[in-house]
Amino acid sequence: MIKSFSALIAHLSEARNPKRLVVVYPHDEHSMEAVFMALREGWVKLLLVGDKDKMPLPADWEQYADCIEFEYAADAMEAARLSVKAVREGRANAMMKALVNTDVLLRAILNKEEGILPKGRVMSHIAVMEVPKLERFLLISDAAVLPYPTEEQRAAQIGYITEMCRRLQIETPRIAMLHCTENASEKFPHSMTYAPLIARAQQGEWGNLLLDGPLDLRCALDKEALDIKGIKSCLEGEADALLFPDIVGANAFYKTMPFFANAEIAGVLQGTDCPVVLSSRGDSVLTKYYSIAVALA
């Protein structure tokens, strides 16, 4: 079980099998810094799509020329299109957004003929947090893409979370479907989807995992709180992942944890043909760097 970003990066380095990351328009220093951190440590190869002459390449870049491919794009929109094409052609294992607007990149990803979201697949976002208090990873979904997930979208999220947990060597992922109480009620439509999803989990739809809900956040993460409330949960207060009812609550938690609880955070899109790092201006270099690690895990 991988419990920290440093352990994940050690694991990627030891594999000595660097995978290729396509970087969409790396014309900003933050993104360049993050990808070169990974490149220097030898766990990534790069496909940089944009105008090489205008990229803020670091002084030592030629030392790593063997591990870098360049592809010319005149602007961010073309870079998005060409990056998506590279993934479709199997020339990259993960994608990272750099100096391109999210909506421009998403349009290229979602393009019906040339995109990388197969028809009928659900696109969703997973954040992976390293939380000092828990001394392990905590995954959350979905702080960025799905507004109010339906039962089927939630089923897809459970699949993605399970997959990500396995890549982090969490053998039996514990997934909590959150609510404000432990009682489902028609007043809260999301809570009514939880029992059918648990039934599907028990029938083995996602393999080996523990799924429970509705649980409040505390009962998902704190055995003592469970005991005080006298509630039984197969997760035993040790959730690896929190599935939030909607994007609004997930987003608040996603922004609370780094600010108030010193969490380190990484995030990727799932459902696309490869994981996509959708970092934003506010993200630190470290967040971008960790997100690359999660995308290539």
Place this chain on the structure above:
Amino acid sequence: MIKSFSALIAHLSEARNPKRLVVVYPHDEHSMEAVFMALREGWVKLLLVGDKDKMPLPADWEQYADCIEFEYAADAMEAARLSVKAVREGRANAMMKALVNTDVLLRAILNKEEGILPKGRVMSHIAVMEVPKLERFLLISDAAVLPYPTEEQRAAQIGYITEMCRRLQIETPRIAMLHCTENASEKFPHSMTYAPLIARAQQGEWGNLLLDGPLDLRCALDKEALDIKGIKSCLEGEADALLFPDIVGANAFYKTMPFFANAEIAGVLQGTDCPVVLSSRGDSVLTKYYSIAVALA
């Protein structure tokens, strides 16, 4: 401006004008401990409703007999009814739930003939957190009562928050209406209520305050995040209060902060004829104690 529970309690003590708290069925040690902490410090008088012979009174209680009234109730339901009656008759300034189920107490509070929620008033919950990182109070609403507030319910919440801020000597309360982005959209009905509420605030409906939204949690609390996103907000990243879109997100934040960010937390119901402390089994003695201070602030 009062910035911590210890400062609030010092302020209450210095006033030398202890107010009366009615305690509904204090047959549990946690509640008794909390109310006696306040009693010994001289900033509260008590009306204890229940069966005196069965209450876990501390050994030194008779020293404080001058500040304690008892009223007999055979069971928790009768205690709820009599406590509500005491408030209606002006014999108590705040109420605290002890060993009585929330639904039993709420039924007494909401009773149309004999209750203490005037017709047409909105009942809502405010939590007051002392957050080490912020070095000031942070108020949030509503983690416990209103599921999906309407515009009118939100208007009431703004009024209650403003009132509570004034009692905490925050002269110009800064209230953030949260969302996952800074853009209102019909996909998220709550976000469409924010502009009309801001217009009402500007017309002076709630007096002197600063109200902004939609803001994400980070932009509400972190000036740096605002600057990076290039967003202007009259709150300048220094919100005193967060108004959550719904109970689900508010509840997750309410449970996250003490667990992950060492926040101390207190909570009261507003809208009723007096503030009501609705503590729960999971709350610490300290949370109950602080909640009494907030109810009597």
